[in-house]
Amino acid sequence: MALVVALVEWHRPPWLGFALGNLGWQLGFAAVGAPILFILAMATQLFVTRRRRFIRVPANAGDAGVQASFYLFNGPIEEALFRGLIQGGLTMAVPWAPVGLIVGTSFYVLYHHLAWPWLETATTLLIGLPMALAFALLPGPPSLLGVSIVHIAATCGFLGPGPYLLKKFGFVP
Numbered sequence: 001m002a003l004v005v006a007l008v009e010w011h012r013p014p015w016l017g018f019a020l021g022n023l024g025w026q027l028g029f030a031a032v033g034a035p036i037l038f039i040l041a042m043a044t045q046l047f048v049t050r051r052r053r054f055i056r057v058p059a060n061a062g063d064a065g066v067q068a069s070f071y072l073f074n075g076p077i078e079e080a081l082f083r084g085l086i087q088g089g090l091t092m093a094v095p096w097a098p099v100g101l102i103v104g105t106s107f108y109v110l111y112h113h114l115a116w117p118w119l120e121t122a123t124t125l126l127i128g129l130p131m132a133l134a135f136a137l138l139p140g141p142p143s144l145l146g147v148s149i150v151h152i153a154a155t156c157g158f159l160g161p162g163p164y165l166l167k168k169f170g171f172v173p
Contacts, residue, residue: 005083030150055163063164069153084142090103127154
């Protein structure tokens, strides 16, 4: 994924989102969205756990931290591909703007089905759609900054640190 995005970024298309955009809006979106989506992702994980009757929990806080450090890279790479390249590129190429949003979000959700069952795959729509809307609607030039930060927080709420906290505070056995 990163290689494909890097090859396109070499040409510096503004729609790809490798810019700060309107920094105030980007950081404001991240400051509000990150904690909200972290908590919503934990709640979603709790719902999924109760449906499938098991949860994968990191062995300890250090393991949760290692997983979170992976998400620091994975989140922005996914955003660059699905939001920047697919959504941004299609929005520039197709006259009807929602095409990029719909196709980018659909690919994002279906990509997760490569490794996850449908229940977990469906939960990715809870991050995919708000990030697609934010990428399209935040004022200023397209930017991956805010959506990447919120994506990292949501992933950490659903995987790694989130399940660790659910277990630590007794929400799951």
